[in-house]
Amino acid sequence: xxxxxxxxxxKDLLHDDVIGEFAFSxxxxxxxxxxxxxxxxxxxxLQLTTSQEEVAKEWQNSNSLYYSKFVPAAMxxxxxxYGQPQFVKPLVTYxxxxxxxxxxxxxxxxxxxxxxxxxxxxxxxxxxxxxxxxRFDTFVSSDENREAYSVAQAVADNPGTQWNPLLIYGGVGLxxxxxxxxxxNAVLARQANAKVKFITTEDFINDFTEALRRGPKxxxxxxxxxxxxxxLMVDDVQFLSGKEKIQEEFFNTFNAITRENNQIVLxxxxxxxxxxxxxxxxVTRFGQGYSANITKPDLPTRVAILRNKSDQEGLxxxxxxxxxxxxxxxxxxxxxxxxxxxxxxxxxFSNAPITVDTARSILETMNFKRQRAITIPIIQDIVxxxxxxxxxxINGKKRNKEIVVPRQVAMYLAREMxxxxxxxxxxxxxxxxxxxxxxxxxxxxxILGEDITLEHQVQExxxxxxx
Ligand SMILES: Nc1ncnc2c1ncn2[C@@H]1O[C@H](COP(=O)(O)OP(=O)(O)OP(=O)(O)O)[C@@H](O)[C@H]1O
Numbered sequence: 453x454x455x456x457x458x459x460x461x462x463k464d465l466l467h468d469d470v471i472g473e474f475a476f477s478x479x480x481x482x483x484x485x486x487x488x489x490x491x492x493x494x495x496x497x498l499q500l501t502t503s504q505e506e507v508a509k510e511w512q513n514s515n516s517l518y519y520s521k522f523v524p525a526a527m528x529x530x531x532x533x534y535g536q537p538q539f540v541k542p543l544v545t546y547x548x549x550x551x552x553x554x555x556x557x558x559x560x561x562x563x564x565x566x567x568x569x570x571x572x573x574x575x576x577x578x579x580x581x582x583x584x585x586x587r588f589d590t591f592v593s594s595d596e597n598r599e600a601y602s603v604a605q606a607v608a609d610n611p612g613t614q615w616n617p618l619l620i621y622g623g624v625g626l627x628x629x630x631x632x633x634x635x636x637n638a639v640l641a642r643q644a645n646a647k648v649k650f651i652t653t654e655d656f657i658n659d660f661t662e663a664l665r666r667g668p669k670x671x672x673x674x675x676x677x678x679x680x681x682x683x684l685m686v687d688d689v690q691f692l693s694g695k696e697k698i699q700e701e702f703f704n705t706f707n708a709i710t711r712e713n714n715q716i717v718l719x720x721x722x723x724x725x726x727x728x729x730x731x732x733x734x735v736t737r738f739g740q741g742y743s744a745n746i747t748k749p750d751l752p753t754r755v756a757i758l759r760n761k762s763d764q765e766g767l768x769x770x771x772x773x774x775x776x777x778x779x780x781x782x783x784x785x786x787x788x789x790x791x792x793x794x795x796x797x798x799x800x801f802s803n804a805p806i807t808v809d810t811a812r813s814i815l816e817t818m819n820f821k822r823q824r825a826i827t828i829p830i831i832q833d834i835v836x837x838x839x840x841x842x843x844x845x846i847n848g849k850k851r852n853k854e855i856v857v858p859r860q861v862a863m864y865l866a867r868e869m870x871x872x873x874x875x876x877x878x879x880x881x882x883x884x885x886x887x888x889x890x891x892x893x894x895x896x897x898x899i900l901g902e903d904i905t906l907e908h909q910v911q912e913x914x915x916x917x918x919x
Contacts, residue, residue: 453534455498459485461529462498462522469521475662478673479507479518483544496540498526501547506669511544518542582640582650586633592760594753597627600744604631604717608638611683611715615742617706619689621720622746625786628719631746632685635717639683647682653691657698679708685717689738694729706737716741749785754778757785758792767796773811780820791818826869826917828880834916835862838909847882860892861910867893869917 466480483500491497502508510516519542526540588608593601600620607618618635620628636648651659656678663674678684684705692699709716724730724738749757755778762769777795781788794814799806829843836843839858846859859881866877867889874886881889900907 453488453496453530453538455485455488457533458488458498458526458529458540459483459500461533462525465525465528466518466521469525477677478504478670479510482507483511488540491541496538497543498540500542500544502544503547504673505546506673508544508546511542582633582636582648583630584637586630587637588634590760590764591627591630591634592749592753592757594749594756596747596749596753597631600628600631600746603742603744604635605638607715607717608635611635611639612713616710616713617716617718617738617741619718619720619724619738619741619743620746621723621743623721623748623784625784626746626748627785628746629687632687632717632719636683636685647680648685649678649681649683650685650687652687653689656686656702657691657695660698660701675705678705681709681714683715683717684709687719689718689720689724690722690727690730692730692734693727696731699731699734703731703734703737706734748782751778751782754781754785754788757788761789761792765796767799769795769799769806770808772808773806776808776811777815780815787820791815791820794818828866828870828872828877831865831869831917832862832881835865835913838913838916849882857906860896861906861913863889863892864896865910865913865917869914 463480467476482504483502486499486501489497489499500511502511511518513519522542523539526542527537530536530538530540588601588605591597591601600622603615603618604620607615620631622628633650636650639646640648659674659678663670692702706716718738720727720738723743724735727735755774758769758774758778762774773795777788777791781791791814795806795811798810798814804810832843832846835858836846839854839861841855841858845855846862848855850856863877863881866872866880867874870877872880874889877889878884878886896906896910900910
C-alpha cells in the first residue's frame with residue numbers, strides 16, 4: 453500500500469466528517485504520511501507526522517474524535533483503492549519543525565512531482581484545494597473584466613509589490629472567484645511550497661470562532677497560520693458586515709500580512725465603502741491597493757465563453773445552439789454555465805446531436821427566454837402605444853409636449869438598447885440630424901435623475917420591449 457495514496461483517500465473521507473475548515477486543516481490536512489507498516493500484533497499502521505505537539509497528542513488518544521473517524525474511513529478508503537477493506541490504525545508522531553526559508557516574492561521555480569507533498573507540508577493549502585480549472589488561460593477576457601484580468605495577472609507575476617490588496621468586486625457569478633484563484637494557481641505553479649491560502653469569509657469567521665472556543669493555544673495557532681501566509685485570498689468580504697470582533701481580527705491579520713510585503717486578494721459584491729457595517733479602518737485598508745470591477749458580459753463575450761467551454765471539453769456544439777443560449781442567458785456566467793451543462797448532459801445521455809430546438813426547450817424549463825432583437829421600429833411602436841400617440845407623430849416634426857417627450861424617450865431608448873449610431877438613429881426618426889438625437893438623449897438623461905414619474909415610465913417601456 454502506498455501511504456500517500458491511502459492517506460489522501462482517507463483525508464477526502466474525513467473532510468466531510470470533520471466539522472470546520474480550521475479543525476480539518478489543523479488536525480487532518482497538516483499531517484504528513486510517512487510509511488505503512490505492521491505493529492507487533494500484525495495490525496497495519498499508517499505512520500504520520502506533525503509539527504504541532506498538541507495535534508499529535510489529540511491523535512494519540514484512541515478516544516479522540518479524529519482517531520475514531522479514521523478507522524472506518526481507512527476501511528472505506530482501502531476498499532475503494534484495493535478492492536478489500538483493511539483495518540488500519542493511525543500512528544501520529546510529533547517532529548520538531550525545521551525552519552523553512554521562503555523566497556517570496558517568487559523568484560524561482562520549484563517542481564512538485566505528482567503525489568508529492570509540498571516541502572513545508574504545513575497546514576497551508578496547496579494546489580489541490582484551489583479549483584484547478586480556475587486559471588488565467590480558461591478565463592475569457594473582455595471589456596467587462598479586462599481591467600480586473602490585467603491587474604490579477606500583474607499580482608500573480610509580482611505578488612506583494614504594487615497592488616496590495618487587490619480587490620475584485622462585482623455582481624454574483626461574474627468570475628471574481630475564478631480570477632482570484634487564477635492568481636493562486638499561477639503562484640503555486642511557480643512555487644509549489646508558497647504559503648497560499650484561499651478561504652471564504654465564512655471560513656475565516658468559523659475558524660476564528662472555533663479557535664476562540666478551543667482556547668488560547670488554538671487562537672495562537674490560528675494567528676500563526678493566517679498571519680504568515682504569502683498569499684491570502686478571501687472570498688466575499690461583504691460578509692464581514694456588522695461583525696465587530698471578526699473585523700478586528702481580520703484587520704490584524706491584514707496588517708500582519710501586508711507588513712511583510714505579502715499579498716492579499718479580496719472579492720466583494722460591492723465597493724468597501726458601500727458595505728454596511730464595515731469599519732472605516734477596513735474600508736481604508738481594502739481601498740489602499742487596487743479595486744477592479746467586473747460587470748455582466750455582453751452577447752459576444754457570452755458566445756466566446758461558451759465556445760471556449762465547448763472547445764475545452766472537446767465537444768462539438770453547433771454555433772447556432774451556442775448563439776441561442778448566449779442570447780437567452782444574460783444574467784451571469786454561472787447561469788450561462790448551468791444551461792450549458794444541461795445541454796451537454798442531454799447530448800451525452802440521449803446520445804443525440806443537440807439542436808436549437810432542444811436548447812430552446814432546456815432554456816424554457818430553466819426559465820430563460822431568448823430576448824427578441826430590439827430594433828428602432830419596435831421601440832417606436834411600443835413607445836407610441838405607451839403614450840397613445842402614433843409612430844408618424846414620433847417621426848414627425850410636431851413640437852407640442854405630448855409628442856416631444858415620447859419622441860425623445862424613443863430616441864433615448866434607441867441609443868440605450870440598440871447598437872445603432874447617432875446618424876442611423878436620426879435617419880430612422882424621419883431624417884433628423886444626429887445632433888437632435890444627441891440633444892434628446894441628453895435631455896432625457898437629465899430629467900430622469902429628477903423626475904420619478906418619467907423614470908417609472910421609461911422602466912415600464914424597457915420591460916415591455918423585453919417581453
Ligand atoms: N470571463 C469568464 N471566462 C470563463 N469562465 C468564467 C468567466 N467568468 C465567470 N466564469 C465562470 O463562471 C462561474 C462563476 O464564476 P465565479 O464563481 O468566479 O463567480 P463569482 O463572481 O465569484 O460569484 P459569487 O459572487 O457568487 O461568488 C465559474 O465557473 C467561472 O469559471
